[in-house]
Amino acid sequence: xQPSLIVGPRITGLALEAAGILTRIAxxxxxxxxxxxxxxxxxxxxxxxxxxxTATDAxxxxxxxxxxxxxxxxxxxxxRGGEATFxxxxxxxxxxxxxxxxxxxxxxxxxxxxxxxxxxxxxWTQVCEEVALVREQMQQLKPDERSVLALALQESLSQAEIxxxxxxxxxxxKSHARRGLMRLRELLHRPAPPKPAVRGVT
Amino acid sequence: MNPSIPDRxxxxxxxxxxxxxxxxxxxxxxxxxxxxxxxxxxxxxxERLVATAQLAHxxxxxxxxxxxxxxxxxxxxxxxxxxxxxxxASTNPAASRRELLAWFCAAASLLVAMIFASxxxxxxxxxxxxxxLKAQLLRSGDRLTTVKWAAGPDEAGKDARxxxxxxxxxxxxxxxxxxxxxxxxxxxxxxLWIFDSAQDEKYPIDGGVFDIPAGGKEVLxxxxxxxxxxxxxxxxITIEKPGGVVVSSRERLPLLAQVAK
Numbered sequence: 001x002q003p004s005l006i007v008g009p010r011i012t013g014l015a016l017e018a019a020g021i022l023t024r025i026a027x028x029x030x031x032x033x034x035x036x037x038x039x040x041x042x043x044x045x046x047x048x049x050x051x052x053x054t055a056t057d058a059x060x061x062x063x064x065x066x067x068x069x070x071x072x073x074x075x076x077x078x079x080r081g082g083e084a085t086f087x088x089x090x091x092x093x094x095x096x097x098x099x100x101x102x103x104x105x106x107x108x109x110x111x112x113x114x115x116x117x118x119x120x121x122x123x124w125t126q127v128c129e130e131v132a133l134v135r136e137q138m139q140q141l142k143p144d145e146r147s148v149l150a151l152a153l154q155e156s157l158s159q160a161e162i163x164x165x166x167x168x169x170x171x172x173x174k175s176h177a178r179r180g181l182m183r184l185r186e187l188l189h190r191p192a193p194p195k196p197a198v199r200g201v202t
Numbered sequence: 203m204n205p206s207i208p209d210r211x212x213x214x215x216x217x218x219x220x221x222x223x224x225x226x227x228x229x230x231x232x233x234x235x236x237x238x239x240x241x242x243x244x245x246x247x248x249e250r251l252v253a254t255a256q257l258a259h260x261x262x263x264x265x266x267x268x269x270x271x272x273x274x275x276x277x278x279x280x281x282x283x284x285x286x287x288x289x290x291a292s293t294n295p296a297a298s299r300r301e302l303l304a305w306f307c308a309a310a311s312l313l314v315a316m317i318f319a320s321x322x323x324x325x326x327x328x329x330x331x332x333x334x335l336k337a338q339l340l341r342s343g344d345r346l347t348t349v350k351w352a353a354g355p356d357e358a359g360k361d362a363r364x365x366x367x368x369x370x371x372x373x374x375x376x377x378x379x380x381x382x383x384x385x386x387x388x389x390x391x392x393x394l395w396i397f398d399s400a401q402d403e404k405y406p407i408d409g410g411v412f413d414i415p416a417g418g419k420e421v422l423x424x425x426x427x428x429x430x431x432x433x434x435x436x437x438x439i440t441i442e443k444p445g446g447v448v449v450s451s452r453e454r455l456p457l458l459a460q461v462a463k
Contacts, residue, residue: 025282028282029282030278030279030282032282033275033278033279033282034275036278037266037271037274037275037278041265041266041271041274042263042264042265042266043257043260043263044266045263045264045265045266045267045270046260046262046263046264047256049264056363059267059270059273060350060363062266062270062274063270063273063274063277066274066277066278067277067278067281067340070278070281070282071281071340080246080250081250081253081254084257085250085253085254085257086250086253088253088254088256088257089246089249089250089252089253092221092249092252092253092256093249096223096224097224099224100224130254131254131257131258132258134251134254134255134257134258135258138255138258149222149255150259152222152223153222153252153255153256153259154259158223159223174219177218177219177222177223178214178215178218178219181218181221181222181248181251181252182214182218184251184255185247185248185251188251
């Protein structure tokens with residue numbers, strides 16, 4: 001069965017884009033370290049647990065990611081995206097490097113079964129605009145494109161693993177992934193439709 | 203020079219692949235080569251897009267364990283505060299072979315004195331405390347060699363973790379350890395050995411003697427290489443008699459960190 005994207009309330013606590021935590025870190029404010037960990041620790045830990053085989057690997061990865069984040073905090077540019085996006089970008093880059101290295105070294109095995117308490121959805125009460133927009137525009141993609149992207153993003157599967165899971169030729173997986181992303185890019189670049197006029201308001 | 207349309211399409215394909223799955227070395231080389239002729243391409247655009255899409259796909263956030271958080275916080279304070287507190291890294295160019303030779307001669311002339319002095323277990327090169335040294339090294343960025351410890355044949359290393367951070371240009375480094383058993387300095391001490399591509403494997407470079415205190419916290423130890431290191435290939439920890447040895451029998455080898463080629 002092909003996975004489908006689920007639309008609905010999702011992670012939104014991250015949307016509480018703190019007033020420049022990364023900017024404060026870049027300026028040498030050591031007090032911002034704990035705030036950064038409190039705000040993005042769950043996000044990075046979730047991604048690390050998802051893309052690492054063991055909790056020990058995830059701990060090492062999370063440590064590497066935060067160090068890189070602190071070193072590169074000065075590169076954050078709010079005009080290009082939110083802090084959570086920047087943090088996720090740094091985290092994914094590190095984790096993909098580790099994942100590819102691991103795939104070269106050892107055959108994949110199931111992740112260990114350790115679980116951690118999850119953040120209560122009730123805490124996620126605010127919606128990040130850019131995340132909401134991407135989620136909305138992903139619904140415009142073709143079902144196969146959405147399926148491939150969902151498996152890459154939700155389960156961190158490689159192209160070959162997605163090919164096997166969906167019983168789809170590898171070349172087709174690559175095409176769907178690329179076309180899906182390019183289409184999403186086009187949709188996000190498209191000017192937003194004008195808002196309908198409100199009558200009776202002066 | 204603007205890339206041709208097929209080249210531009212290929213760049214976008216590779217950037218999309220990179221953002222979602224990462225690239226093989228061959229693909230990465232191809233991308234870098236194509237980008238040489240495409241200075242206007244926003245190379246992070248797909249990465250940002252995928253990062254945002256990743257956020258859109260998260261259902262729940264797991265909570266980072268407190269122990270991990272506190273370890274990372276300690277690193278963070280060192281890195282972030284280091285920007286203000288640590289003297290900026292020197293901009294010494296990489297030592298030339300002639301300089302290395304001169305350094306080697308100087309090091310050799312000091313070697314005997316160093317061997318005796320080092321037996322006290324006192325760090326010899328650390329003008330900064332290890333946390334500040336680590337922060338300073340981390341700020342030096344891409345030229346660092348960072349290698350995780352792996353357990354060696356000796357039981358003492360089986361639960362140990364940590365890493366070696368080495369800056370070959372500055373010939374400085376720091377090791378971190380967690381879970382390495384505390385030693386009684388009157389009975390034995392840990393000693394670091396640096397295997398160098400320029401040295402016979404039989405004679406690795408002595409990287410200093412150190413102790414692990416009781417308490418189980420992360421321990422940072424500055425590397426005290428007694429000779430210039432040309433190209434480290436392996437870091438190894440042995441357990442030796444108090445004061446260390448000049449040549450190790452390698453009978454007790456708890457930790458190894460192999461440098462990737």
